[in-house]
Amino acid sequence: MDTLKLLWDGFAVAFSLKNMLWALAGVTLGTMVGILPGIGPALTVALLLPVTFGRDPVGSFIMFAGIYYGGMYGGSTTAILLNTPGESASIITALEGNLMARRGRGGAALATAAIGSFVAGTLATAGLTFLAPALVRVALRFGPAEYFALMVLAFTTVTSLLGGSLVKGLTSLLFGMALGLVGIDLQTGQARYTLGMLEMLDGIDVVIVAVGLFAVGEALYAASQLARGAPEVVAVRGSIWMNREEWRRSWPAWIRGGLLGFPLGALPAGGAEIPTFLSYSLERRLSRHRDEFGRGAIEGVAGPEAANNAAAAGVLVPLLTLGIPTSATAAIMLAAFQQFGLQPGPLLFQNNPELVWGMIASLYLGNAMLLVLNLPLVGLWVRLLTVPQPLLYGGILVFATLGVYSLSNSLVDLMTLLVIGLVGFAMRRMDVPVAPAVIGLILGPLAEQQLRRALAISQGDFTVFFTRPISATLLALALIALAGPALARIVAARRRKSRVAAM
Amino acid sequence: MPEQRSNPGGPSLPPQEGRRAPDAGRDSRGVLFTGDLLLALGVLGLAAFLFAGALNIRVSPSYAHIGPRFFPFLVSGGLGACGLALLAQAARRAPAKSGSLEERPAASGKPPVVGDAPKPAVYWPSVAIVAAALAGQFLLMERAGFVVASALLFWAVAFAFGSRRYGRDILVGIGLAFVVYVVFTRLLGLHLPGGMLTTMLR
Numbered sequence: 001m002d003t004l005k006l007l008w009d010g011f012a013v014a015f016s017l018k019n020m021l022w023a024l025a026g027v028t029l030g031t032m033v034g035i036l037p038g039i040g041p042a043l044t045v046a047l048l049l050p051v052t053f054g055r056d057p058v059g060s061f062i063m064f065a066g067i068y069y070g071g072m073y074g075g076s077t078t079a080i081l082l083n084t085p086g087e088s089a090s091i092i093t094a095l096e097g098n099l100m101a102r103r104g105r106g107g108a109a110l111a112t113a114a115i116g117s118f119v120a121g122t123l124a125t126a127g128l129t130f131l132a133p134a135l136v137r138v139a140l141r142f143g144p145a146e147y148f149a150l151m152v153l154a155f156t157t158v159t160s161l162l163g164g165s166l167v168k169g170l171t172s173l174l175f176g177m178a179l180g181l182v183g184i185d186l187q188t189g190q191a192r193y194t195l196g197m198l199e200m201l202d203g204i205d206v207v208i209v210a211v212g213l214f215a216v217g218e219a220l221y222a223a224s225q226l227a228r229g230a231p232e233v234v235a236v237r238g239s240i241w242m243n244r245e246e247w248r249r250s251w252p253a254w255i256r257g258g259l260l261g262f263p264l265g266a267l268p269a270g271g272a273e274i275p276t277f278l279s280y281s282l283e284r285r286l287s288r289h290r291d292e293f294g295r296g297a298i299e300g301v302a303g304p305e306a307a308n309n310a311a312a313a314g315v316l317v318p319l320l321t322l323g324i325p326t327s328a329t330a331a332i333m334l335a336a337f338q339q340f341g342l343q344p345g346p347l348l349f350q351n352n353p354e355l356v357w358g359m360i361a362s363l364y365l366g367n368a369m370l371l372v373l374n375l376p377l378v379g380l381w382v383r384l385l386t387v388p389q390p391l392l393y394g395g396i397l398v399f400a401t402l403g404v405y406s407l408s409n410s411l412v413d414l415m416t417l418l419v420i421g422l423v424g425f426a427m428r429r430m431d432v433p434v435a436p437a438v439i440g441l442i443l444g445p446l447a448e449q450q451l452r453r454a455l456a457i458s459q460g461d462f463t464v465f466f467t468r469p470i471s472a473t474l475l476a477l478a479l480i481a482l483a484g485p486a487l488a489r490i491v492a493a494r495r496r497k498s499r500v501a502a503m
Numbered sequence: 504m505p506e507q508r509s510n511p512g513g514p515s516l517p518p519q520e521g522r523r524a525p526d527a528g529r530d531s532r533g534v535l536f537t538g539d540l541l542l543a544l545g546v547l548g549l550a551a552f553l554f555a556g557a558l559n560i561r562v563s564p565s566y567a568h569i570g571p572r573f574f575p576f577l578v579s580g581g582l583g584a585c586g587l588a589l590l591a592q593a594a595r596r597a598p599a600k601s602g603s604l605e606e607r608p609a610a611s612g613k614p615p616v617v618g619d620a621p622k623p624a625v626y627w628p629s630v631a632i633v634a635a636a637l638a639g640q641f642l643l644m645e646r647a648g649f650v651v652a653s654a655l656l657f658w659a660v661a662f663a664f665g666s667r668r669y670g671r672d673i674l675v676g677i678g679l680a681f682v683v684y685v686v687f688t689r690l691l692g693l694h695l696p697g698g699m700l701t702t703m704l705r
Contacts, residue, residue, distance in 0.1 A: 051691055167592065171546055171585040177578050178553055185571035188563065192571060193556050216637065223629035223663050390666035391675060394657035397633070398679060401640045401656065402649070406693045414641040422634065429625065430542045448574040455569045 003133050010357025014365050019062050023362045026063035027369045030070020035078050035384050038218055039396055041071030042328040042438070046210040047403035049336055057340040058355050062362040064336060065316075068329050069121065069366050072272075072309050073374045074381070076113040080106060080301070081234050082385055089272035089311070092280045092304040098234065099296030107240035110378055112250045112298055113305040118371040119251075120258030120306035124313035125363045127262045128320075132360075135321040136346045144454035145464050147322075149474035151447040154268040154324050156478040159436050166482075168432045175423075176440025177447075179204050186445075187452060199412040206335040208404050209441050210328070212417045213434040215400040217424020219393045224425070233385050240378065242298075250302040253283050257306030264307075265314020268324055272311035279307035313363065320344050320356060324443070328435040331442040539593035547586035553579035632663035648698015653680035 013019060033044045045064050052060040072089075079090040080097035093113060100109040142150070159169035182193045183203030194200035242250065260282065261275040283303040284293045293300055318324040323344040325331040337344050342352065349356050374381070404417045427434055458464035466472045557575035636659035643652035657676030658669070666672055687693045 050693065051687075167585055167588045171582065171589065174578055174582045174585060175549070178549065178582065181553075181575055181578060185560075188571050190561055190571045192560050192575065193553075219660070220630050220633055223633045224625040224627070225623065226626050226629050226665055388666065390661035390664035390672070393633075393664050394660040394672070394676065395679060397637065397640075397660050398653045398657050398676075398683070401637065401644075402653070402683060402687070402695075405644060405649075406687070406695065409694055409696075411641060411645060414637075414644065418634065418637045418641065421637065425630070426542075426545075430538055432542070444574075444578075451574070452569045460569065 003130060006133075006353060006357045007129055007361060009353070010359075010361035011364075013058065013354055013358030014062065014361035019059055019358065019362065020365070022059040022063040023066045023366050024369060026066020027070040027073075027366050027373060028066075029063075030067035030072075031074040031370065031373055031381060032070075032384065033067070034071040034074020034076075035381050036074075036387070036392065037078060037082065037084055037385075038222060038392060039215065040075070040329075041067050042210055042332050042435075043214040043400075044071070045329060045332045045336065046207045046214075047399060049207050049332075049339055050403060050406045052336070053339060057342065058358050060336070060340070061333075061355060061359045064333055065359050065363055066366045066369075068312065068333070069309070069363065070370055070373075071329070072121075072312050073114060073117050073370045076117065076301075076305050076308075077110060077374065077378065077381060078385065080109045080113065081236070081382060082232075083234075089276050089308045091273075092276045093301055093308070096280075096293070096297055096300030097305075099294075100298065100301065101234040101236070101296075103296050105296065105298075106234055106236045108242045108246050108298060109296075109301050110236065111240055111242050111375060112246065112254075112302040114371060114374040114378075116250065116254040116257065116302045116306040117309040117374075118367050119254045120261060121309040121313060121367045121370075122364065123255075123258040124262040124265070124310035125360070125367065127266070127310075128313050128316055128363070129360055131266060131317055132321050133349070135317065136349045139322055139346045142322075142470070143468075144450045144457065145468050145471045146474065148447060148450040148454055149465055149471040149478070150268060150322060150324060151443055151450065153474045153478040153481065154318070154326055154443065155440070155447075156482040157268060158326055158439055160481055160484075165431070168430075169436050172427065172432050172434060173436035173440040176209070176437035176442075177444030179209060179437070180441045180444035186449065197412065199410060203445075204416060204441075205407055205413070206332065206438070206441055207407055208413055208416050209420055210332055210438055211400045211404055212420030213424035213427070213437060214328075215396055216417060216421025217428055217434065219397055219400075220421060220425035221428040222389070222393060224429070233382075236379070236382060240375065246298050249287075249289070249298050253279075253299045253302035254306040256282060256286075257303040257308075258310040261307035261310030261312075262314045265311030265326075266317040267314075268318050268322075268326055272308045272315070272327070275307040275311045276304035279303040316363075320348065321346065323446070325439055328438045331439045334442050539589065539596060543586055543589035543593050546582055546589055550579045550582035550586055553582065629663045629665075633660055636660050636663065645696045646698070649695040650677065650680040650684050651698055653683070 014023065029044060030041055033039045033041060044067050048064070048067075052063075075090045076093050076097070078084065079094035080101050083094050083098035097109040097113065100106060155173060159173050160166050178193075180203070182200055184190070184201050185192055191201060257275075257279045260279050261272065264275040264278070265272060280300055280303060283297075283299040284290060287293065287297065287299050289297055289299070312327075315325075315327050315330050318326060319330045319333060321344075323334065323337075325334045334344060337348075342348060342355075401414060401417065404413050405411075407413055424434055426432075427437075454464055455462070464471075465475060553575055557572050557579060560572050560575065562570045562572055636656050639659065640652050640656045643655065646652075647655075654673060654676035657679060658672045661672040661676075662669075684695055684697070688695055688697075
């Protein structure tokens with residue numbers, strides 16, 4: 001019952017007035033950026049890094065966690081009313097939720113999304129509470145070889161599961177790792193890829209890359225798509241309360257979504273995309289109203305939205321216990337830990353229990369705040385959707401350049417921002433996912449460090465990765481993750497071809 | 504404004520609040536193919552650049568362990584492999600003039616695959632204006648100060664996104680930039696170049 005004691009102490013931290021205000025600020029900001037199309041929690045946390053520099057880390061992380069959770073809640077509102085998923089994890093919500101809104105049940109769709117997010121988010125936070133300490137005990141036995149193998153596993157799963165094409169995902173990841181090479185090599189002090197510029201010796205800041213890819217690249221892409229016109233906002237008609245029938249159809253979907261989302265998010269496979277797709281097909285199979293799917297079925301909103309939030313909590317497990325980020329927002333949060341001189345992992349739980357448990361406790365609190373913020377007050381948030389696109393993107397870019405400039409008051413950073421933004425636009429245009437690049441930038445240097453450390457210990461013997469059992473297992477899993485989806489795709493393509501031939 | 508619509512790639516002004524009809528058919532297979540090819544060549548170029556750069560990293564002869572060159576070689580090798588794979592994909596797609604579109608799974612009840620639909624045309628003038636506005640922020644930030652530079656950035660981006668309410672846009676831009684300046688420099692203690700405001704506020 002050690003965990004409960006630690007959680008109790010965490011609640012004492014989270015319920016201090018100051019930290020409750022941080023949490024409220026975080027969830028409010030998170031909901032706002034989740035609702036506004038074009039920005040998300042990863043960008044917001046990145047922009048706030050310079051602001052929180054040198055401030056209280058506990059309060060800062062409580063706010064970041066609030067932004068992270070809030071972004072998930074807000075994203076569903078946009079998906080339902082605007083039919084433009086802010087992120088890949090809301091695609092399904094956009095699908096069925098928008099159809100419900102068009103049928104006049106937008107209120108119920110918003111309610112089942114918000115309550116489902118609360119139920120599954122709380123379940124998953126409980127999962128985080130009890131799984132994290134167990135994983136910490138395992139992680140304490142990890143050496144550099146195991147950490148390197150774990151990072152290889154994270155790399156392969158992130159690239160093979162995020163986005164459609166494995167090659168494009170890998171390209172994005174390696175591009176991020178290439179950016180991560182810039183600067184002074186920590187082990188030998190040699191400058192690498194600095195192009196002779198002093199400003200580059202410290203490396204390219206993750207804030208610049210995240211803002212460049214997510215804000216500038218996104219704005220350039222939106223500008224290039226002007227011809228499509230602004231999407232139409234569906235007004236919320238009818239009651240925002242669900243009727244008895246809708247409750248009865250929603251609650252099993254919430255539980256199933258939560259149970260599906262948390263473990264899949266907690267795997268180093270990460271990402272909330274897969275669990276939402278799985279939850280959708282599961283609900284479709286189990287539903288007695290299968291004919292309603294594709295025309296606005298409430299289970300098709302309740303399940304995936306619950307899975308989405310549960311997976312978001314699950315992503316925090318590898319981030320906090322192993323220091324492995326598996327989503328873009330998690331990668332930025334890892335950068336935030338580094339900014340405060342902290343390294344997530346087992347030692348964080350030993351040395352900074354106040355921070356870790358205060359943050360976990362604040363997630364319970366944040367979920368409750370978000371339920372209130374997103375259900376009775378949803379009408380206020382909907383108005384944000386009516387901000388005209390020109391003003392929205394003007395504002396986004398002002399904040400983007402502000403955040404990057406205030407990193408170190410350097411014009412070189414602004415130039416780098418524009419270049420990375422143009423790359424981000426090209427990536428968006430060519431369907432190359434940008435999230436792996438951010439993960440590669442953060443995790444690449446750490447992977448290099450662990451690789452070289454492991455090889456230094458083994459006197460340059462590469463077999464160390466295959467002779468240590470945990471490391472060998474992790475590498476085998478990485479191979480499966482890399483080859484598995486490709487094999488499945490080939491099999492599926494064969495089957496499709498033979499079916500076409502049969503017709 | 505039909506005369507503007509007929510010339511989407513030309514130097515005409517961006518459309519009013521984005522009400523223009525989508526250009527169907529502009530994105531032929533050919534456009535997609537050149538894009539794929541450019542992507543592959545770009546990735547290969549980056550791999551070559553990294554490889555050449557890795558050769559230039561100095562390694563002290565007394566350093567016994569895996570040195571600072573090893574990981575750069577790994578990354579450039581990986582990118583090279585990806586570039587070749589992308590090149591092969593681009594080449595495979597090119598000869599299929601028609602038919603490959605039909606091969607795509609039809610929109611059934613299944614969850615949609617991201618990026619499966621053919622992409623609409625790029626409206627380049629707006630992209631150019633946004634990029635130029637950001638370059639302007641770079642040039643003006645320290646010369647004119649944060650408020651002036653940001654207000655101009657805001658105005659230009661709004662223009663690129665089709666807004667023609669010049670007066671409103673510049674007022675909102677100045678207001679936003681001013682509030683942000685005061686909050687960040689006075690409340691949060693960050694340094695921003697004030698330009699002419701430094702003398703006015705002091």
